[in-house]
Amino acid sequence: MRRSGGERKPREERWAELIEVATQVFYEKGYDGASLQDIADRLGMLKGSLYYYIQSKEDLLFDVISSVHRDGLAVIRARAELPGDPLQRLENVIVGHVEHTCRNLVPTAVFLHELSALPPDRRVEVLGNEHAYQGVFRGLIEAGQAEGLVRTDIDPRLAALSVLGSTNWVYRWFRPGGAFSADQIATELAGMAVRGIATPDALAARGV
Template identity: 35%
Template sequence: MPKSPRKADHAGTSSNNRLESIVDAAALMFHTKGYAATSTQDIANEVGLLKGSIYYYINSKEDLLFRIIEESHEGALRAISTVSHLDVSPLAQSYALVNTHVKVFHDDRVKHSVFFREFRSLSDDRKEIIRGAGHAYSLFLRSILVEGQELGQVDPGLNTRMATSGIVGMMNSMSFWYQEGGSWTPEEIGSQFGEQVVLGLASEECIVSSGGRKSLIKQIRGELS
């Protein structure tokens, strides 16, 4: 909690570099060792400052976490925005969302992982701030699925809320294994995950009318290109 906002608010100043490098170092260490196990000393060492010096840039260790989570969050919201502007069918949108998510995750792996794993360490106030915007993601995906059901593209028996949880969970879990997956490009992952997800959602009629699974996927990829 930003008790006393005496100092630190260097947005846009020339010291932005320093602040950024502090935030980045923090993100990397929070990702590697966890928020609680990372000391301000660790972070300062990484940037070549002394422990006390980083308080010129921030007000508290939690500030760093919040900033990291905020940044990662913006990426996620950009993903929503991008996808929501696509003028395609619901299934194609869900495919696109998975794809974009993997891409966005990849581009900011570290911070996204910190977001996913250390969200809990935020103060309650800040949890609320993030959560507010956070639900948007699930709501957006769910709205796609609902629309898909209305249009008959998505299996009508599907509990859309539950499906959303599963899909979001699958994507977020990348935080835990993405490092090991050095052998796959984000495109490959996005492609396969998109396919699995879509095929798991699609209604019988949709598949039949598309001429089968392969054709459905091909058709979706066509829509999106």
């Protein structure tokens, strides 16, 4: 694992490169169609050298999927902690989620397409028993109900799934430089989602 000049790459740098390349190869060929040899060739290293970092292709997919989930979760958790009432924070979370998705189209596609390739126990290990990502949305919706800002006839889990379903789909049609900017998409989707669950009084207070 030496560079052309004989300089050895730090493990952290090489690992980050491995994850980036594996993500791209899984995106291009799909998990089933990709091989460790494909990834090694793209990295310019021997296939056997990959085993310094991983034990199997499944392990590598697990690490790729975990990295995507961890990065996205960090974004929305940070947005959820911003000042404001639950509806404002939910709007911030949706904007953050959509913007992050638009900036990370390839990793998002791999996550959504290939998560099912992992065994059930490893999917749980990534997502957490309580589906941590979904839980951020659900928690804010529940907090909004407790404060009279979100309609009580709405099931928080169903509402969270609806928001995530519609916003996740952005990765299929968003194109950088296209008709809609990431900011515009994020703002409008967040606004539509909030208007769909807010109480009349909450809407009136927001000037809607």
